[in-house]
Amino acid sequence: MSPRDRFSSAVAGGRPSDRPARNEAMNVLFVHNNFPAQFRHVSRTLAQAGGFRMAAIGEQGSGDVEGVDVRRYVKMEGATVETHVFARRFDHECRRAERVMFQAMKLKNEGFEPDVILAHCGWGETLPLRALFARARIAVYCEFFYRPEGQDVGFDDEMGLFGLDGHVLIGGKNASTLISLVDADIGISPTPWQKATFPKEFQSKIHVAHEGVDTTWIAPDASAKYQVPGGPRLDRDDEVVTYFTRGYEPTRGFHVFMRALPDLMRRRPNAHVVLVGTEDVYYGVRAPDGLSWKEYCLLETMGDLDISRVHFLNWLPHADLRSLMQISTVHVYLTYPFVLSWSCVEAMSAGCAVVGSDTGPVRDVIVDDENGVLTPFHDIAALAANIADLAGDAPRRARLGKRARETACAKFDVNACVNRTLNLLGLELPSRDAVGHVAAVVAA
Numbered sequence: 001m002s003p004r005d006r007f008s009s010a011v012a013g014g015r016p017s018d019r020p021a022r023n024e025a026m027n028v029l030f031v032h033n034n035f036p037a038q039f040r041h042v043s044r045t046l047a048q049a050g051g052f053r054m055a056a057i058g059e060q061g062s063g064d065v066e067g068v069d070v071r072r073y074v075k076m077e078g079a080t081v082e083t084h085v086f087a088r089r090f091d092h093e094c095r096r097a098e099r100v101m102f103q104a105m106k107l108k109n110e111g112f113e114p115d116v117i118l119a120h121c122g123w124g125e126t127l128p129l130r131a132l133f134a135r136a137r138i139a140v141y142c143e144f145f146y147r148p149e150g151q152d153v154g155f156d157d158e159m160g161l162f163g164l165d166g167h168v169l170i171g172g173k174n175a176s177t178l179i180s181l182v183d184a185d186i187g188i189s190p191t192p193w194q195k196a197t198f199p200k201e202f203q204s205k206i207h208v209a210h211e212g213v214d215t216t217w218i219a220p221d222a223s224a225k226y227q228v229p230g231g232p233r234l235d236r237d238d239e240v241v242t243y244f245t246r247g248y249e250p251t252r253g254f255h256v257f258m259r260a261l262p263d264l265m266r267r268r269p270n271a272h273v274v275l276v277g278t279e280d281v282y283y284g285v286r287a288p289d290g291l292s293w294k295e296y297c298l299l300e301t302m303g304d305l306d307i308s309r310v311h312f313l314n315w316l317p318h319a320d321l322r323s324l325m326q327i328s329t330v331h332v333y334l335t336y337p338f339v340l341s342w343s344c345v346e347a348m349s350a351g352c353a354v355v356g357s358d359t360g361p362v363r364d365v366i367v368d369d370e371n372g373v374l375t376p377f378h379d380i381a382a383l384a385a386n387i388a389d390l391a392g393d394a395p396r397r398a399r400l401g402k403r404a405r406e407t408a409c410a411k412f413d414v415n416a417c418v419n420r421t422l423n424l425l426g427l428e429l430p431s432r433d434a435v436g437h438v439a440a441v442v443a444a
Helices: 003-011 037-049 085-109 164-172 175-183 192-196 254-267 293-301 318-327 342-349 380-391 394-412 414-425 439-443
Strands: 026-031 052-059 068-073 116-120 137-141 186-189 206-208 225-227 233-235 240-247 272-278 310-313 330-333 354-357 373-375
Touching: 026 037, 026 085, 037 052, 037 116, 037 414, 052 085, 068 085, 085 164, 085 175, 137 175, 137 414, 186 192, 186 414, 192 206, 225 318, 240 254, 240 318, 240 342, 254 272, 254 293, 254 380, 272 318, 318 342, 330 342, 330 380, 342 354, 342 394, 354 380, 373 380, 380 394
Parallel strands: 026 052, 026 116, 052 068, 116 137, 137 186, 186 206, 240 272, 240 330, 272 310, 330 354, 354 373
Antiparallel strands: 225 233
C-alpha cells in the first residue's frame, strides 16, 4: 500500500495494519511562511518522539524547532501595476510559490521525499507541492476562507463598505486556497466556525483539530505577580482588566474597547487596564490621517480617560503574558467574525473570567454565563457594563473562571490536540506516551 493510500485509510479509520508501522521511518515536511506557527506543538512532539526525519520551508525570519531542518526563502517583490488589480494577490502568491518550489526541489535533490506534508494553504506556498511530491499525503491547514459578506468584511460599517470591485477582490483572495484544497488529501481547521467559512463542497474534506494550549503550564496561580514597566506591581489582590491583541486594530475590537474605557473606569475607580499589542495593522484598514489606531482612539477619548491607570505594553514574552492572565480580574477578547486568537483560549486555561464578543468564532468556545460573558461587539455601553459588573462580582468570576478552565482542558489541551492531529495525518509515534507534557517547549 502506498504512503498516500495508507494515509487515506488512516483518516477513514482503516484497519490498524493499514496505518504506518511504528518502526517505519517517516519523512514529514512542514510548509508555513512563519514556521513553526500553528505547527509548533506537532513538530516538536515528533522531534521529541524520534523516528521521524523532518524538514520545513518558511520565509526568511521564520523560527527553528530542534530536530527540524528549516529551509528559508526570500520573499520576492509583489505584483506590479501592470498586473490586473484582481490578480495581484494571486500574482504575489505565485511568486511565493516559486520560492517554495526552489527550496522543495533542493530537499528532493538531497534525497528528502516527504511521506506527509502539513502546509498552510493561505499564501500560495502549497501550489507546487503536489507536482513535486505526487505520492505524499498532503494535509492543508484551513484557517479562513474569505467572503464579501457574513464574516469580517462589512461587519463594521465604520470601516467602510466595498463596491463590486471589492467583492471581486475578496473572492480572488481564495484562489490559491481553492487549488490547495483540490490537491490536498485532507484539510485541518482549528475550530468549527473556521471550518464553516469554507465552501460546503469542501467541508467533508476538512476536519477540526485545534493546535492546542498547554493547560498545565497556563494554569491559575494565586501567587502570580506582574511588574508593569514604569508602573505598578500588580497581583491577584488588585483589580486588573486585561486585553491582548497582535495589533491594536478594529478587527480585534480595539476601537470598541477603548471607547468603553471612560465609562468602565468611572464605574471601577480602582481598576488598572493592561493592554498588550503593537500599533501595527495586521488585518483590516488603517486609521485615518496616517495615525495608528492607538493614536486615533487616544485622541478620541482625550480628557475623558484616566490614562494613569491605562498601561499599553508591546509584545511580551509568553511567560509575562501568562502572569498577566493569572492576575487578571476580567479578560476582554473581542473580534470580528474572523480567526479565533490563541489568547482567548489561553486566558480561559488560566482561569480568567472572560468577556468576549458575541461573534461566531467566540461562540465556539464561550457560552454566555456558563464559562464567560458574551457581549454585542458594537455595543460600547454594554461592554463597559459587562466588564464592570463582572469585576464587582467575585463569586460569579470564580464560577465562570473555573468553567472556562474546564473548557480549555477538555477541548484544547495540547496533548489531546496533538494526538488528534497525528491521527488525522496518519502518523504513529514510537510510543503513544511520547505525546507528553510540553510546558518547557511552550515556554521557550
